[in-house]
Amino acid sequence: MKPAFEKLFGFDSKVNNVRTEILAGMTTFLTMAYILAVNPNIFSALPGMPQGSVFTSTALAAIVGTLVMALYAKKPFALAPGMGLNAFFVYTVCLGMGYSWQFALTAVLLEGLIFIVLTVTKVRSWLLNAIPGTLKKAIGAGIGLFIAFIGMQNAGIIVDNASTLVGLGKITEGTALLGMIGLFVTAALVMAKVRGGMLWGILITTVIGLFIKDPATGEAITKFNGFVSLPDTVAPIFCQFDWSHVFSWDMLVIVFTFLFVDMFDTMGTIIGVHQGAGLIPDDGPRDNVPGAEKMFLADSIATVAGACLGTSTTTTYVESAAGVGEGGRTGLTAFSTAVCFALALFFSPLFLAIPSAATAPALIIVGVMMMPSIKRIHWDDYCKAIPAFITIVMMPLAYSISDGILIGVITYVACHALAGRFKDISITMWVLAVLFVCKYIFI
Numbered sequence: 001m002k003p004a005f006e007k008l009f010g011f012d013s014k015v016n017n018v019r020t021e022i023l024a025g026m027t028t029f030l031t032m033a034y035i036l037a038v039n040p041n042i043f044s045a046l047p048g049m050p051q052g053s054v055f056t057s058t059a060l061a062a063i064v065g066t067l068v069m070a071l072y073a074k075k076p077f078a079l080a081p082g083m084g085l086n087a088f089f090v091y092t093v094c095l096g097m098g099y100s101w102q103f104a105l106t107a108v109l110l111e112g113l114i115f116i117v118l119t120v121t122k123v124r125s126w127l128l129n130a131i132p133g134t135l136k137k138a139i140g141a142g143i144g145l146f147i148a149f150i151g152m153q154n155a156g157i158i159v160d161n162a163s164t165l166v167g168l169g170k171i172t173e174g175t176a177l178l179g180m181i182g183l184f185v186t187a188a189l190v191m192a193k194v195r196g197g198m199l200w201g202i203l204i205t206t207v208i209g210l211f212i213k214d215p216a217t218g219e220a221i222t223k224f225n226g227f228v229s230l231p232d233t234v235a236p237i238f239c240q241f242d243w244s245h246v247f248s249w250d251m252l253v254i255v256f257t258f259l260f261v262d263m264f265d266t267m268g269t270i271i272g273v274h275q276g277a278g279l280i281p282d283d284g285p286r287d288n289v290p291g292a293e294k295m296f297l298a299d300s301i302a303t304v305a306g307a308c309l310g311t312s313t314t315t316t317y318v319e320s321a322a323g324v325g326e327g328g329r330t331g332l333t334a335f336s337t338a339v340c341f342a343l344a345l346f347f348s349p350l351f352l353a354i355p356s357a358a359t360a361p362a363l364i365i366v367g368v369m370m371m372p373s374i375k376r377i378h379w380d381d382y383c384k385a386i387p388a389f390i391t392i393v394m395m396p397l398a399y400s401i402s403d404g405i406l407i408g409v410i411t412y413v414a415c416h417a418l419a420g421r422f423k424d425i426s427i428t429m430w431v432l433a434v435l436f437v438c439k440y441i442f443i
Helices: 003-010 018-032 037-043 051-073 085-094 103-119 123-130 131-156 172-189 198-213 249-276 292-309 321-323 329-348 356-369 374-378 381-396 401-418 427-442
Strands: 079-081 158-161 165-168 314-316
Touching: 003 051, 018 198, 018 321, 018 329, 018 356, 037 085, 051 079, 051 292, 051 314, 051 329, 051 374, 079 292, 079 374, 085 103, 085 249, 103 123, 103 292, 103 427, 123 249, 123 292, 123 427, 131 158, 131 172, 131 321, 131 356, 131 374, 131 381, 131 401, 165 314, 172 356, 198 356, 198 427, 249 292, 249 314, 249 321, 249 401, 292 314, 314 381, 321 329, 321 356, 381 401, 401 427
Parallel strands: none
Antiparallel strands: 079 314, 158 165
16 A cells, blocks of 8 residues: 555655554544534524534535645645634624625635635745744744643633633633643653554543533533434535625725635644644755645635635644644645544544543643744844744734734844844845735724
8 A cells, every 4th residue: 555655645655654644644633623513603603504514514625625735735734614714704704794604705715716826826835935934933833832722722721811811720620620631641641652642642531521520511521422423415505605795895805814814824834833843944945845835725725615615714724733743744644634524524423522621632732842943043133032932922822823923024024124134134024024014004
C-alpha cells in the first residue's frame, strides 16, 4: 500500500509512518468534532434550516474540503465550517441585518469563487509570504495560546466573569473537573512519549466522564444515546441561493468580510501550525511555506462546496495542530480525518457523545507544543518585540486569529516607521497596514 500512499498523499515511507498518520488524523477529528454539534445549534436560530440537514451539510463540507486537502495539497490539514464565521452568518447577516439565509449562502458562494481567483493568481500566497519572520514566529505562539484558551473554555476551566471578563471555573466538579483530570492523564501519556498519547487521553477522559456528573443536570457528562442513525437529507438547504441583492452595497461588504476573515484565519493557521511543528524556517526565503497555493485552493474549493451544501464558510481548522502534534505530516492524516467525518454521518450519536471537556486537554497540550517559536523572537529589539507581543496576546484576548494578525501588521509598520527604520518595511506591508486600518475604521 505504501507506493499508493506515496502517489495519493505525498507519503514518504522512509520518513512517515502509516499508523502515526492515521492516529494523527483521528486526533484532529476528535479535537474538531464539536463543530458537528455546534453548527446545527447555531443555525437552528434560522427558520427553514433543519438541524438534521445542517448536521449533514456540515459533515459533507468537512469531507469534501479535507479530501481535497489530502489528495491535491497532500497536507495534514482538516477543514470544516468555521467557528466565528458561522456566528457572523447567523447573528450578523441574518438576524442583525435582516437578510435571508439564502442571501447569506450566496455571499459565501461568491467569497469562495473570489478565493479561487486569488489563489490561482497567487495573490494569497504573495500575501502569506509578505509577512515578516518576526510575525510568523509570533503567529505560531499566538495560535498556541488561542487554542489552549479554547480548550479551557470548552471544559469550563475558564468561565465568564462579570467583573474581570474571565475567571477560573469551579474545577472541583462537573466538566471543569473532568477537563483537569483529562489534562493530567493526557500530560502523563505525552510525557511518557506514548504513541497517540493525545488520542488515548481523549478516549480515556471520555470514559471517565461516565462517572462524573454535571451539577446542573445531575447526569453523567458523557452520555450515549444510541450508536447508529441515517443522515438527514440536505435537500431543504442545497443550492438555495438568492441573487436579488447580489449588486447591493451590503452584499459587497458581507462578501468582503467573509473573504477577509477566512483568508487571514487560514493564513494564520497555515503559518502557525507549520511554524509550531518546525516545518518551515524562521527566516530565509519569503516563499517558505511549501505548497501554499494548493492549500489555499483546497480551502477555496471547500468554501464553494459548503455554500452549495447549505452551510457557512468552510475553512482550514487550527485544531489540525493536534494531528500535526501527533506526528501527522502528509495527506494521509487529512484523509483519515475525512474518513472519520464520513463515519460520523452514520454514527453521530456515538461520536457526539465525546464531551468537549474530553478534547480540551489535547488542545491545551498542543498549545504547549506551539510555544517554542517564541524563544526565537528578538525580544531585545523593541521594533520586533512589541508587534510580536501584540500579535500573540491579541489572538486569545480578541478571540480571533485574524485580528491578531491584522493588528500585529499595523503595529509592526507603526513601530518601524516611528523608529525611522523604513527600509525594514516592504511596500506590501505598507499597503496591508493601510488596508487593515481602513477595515477597522469603516467595517
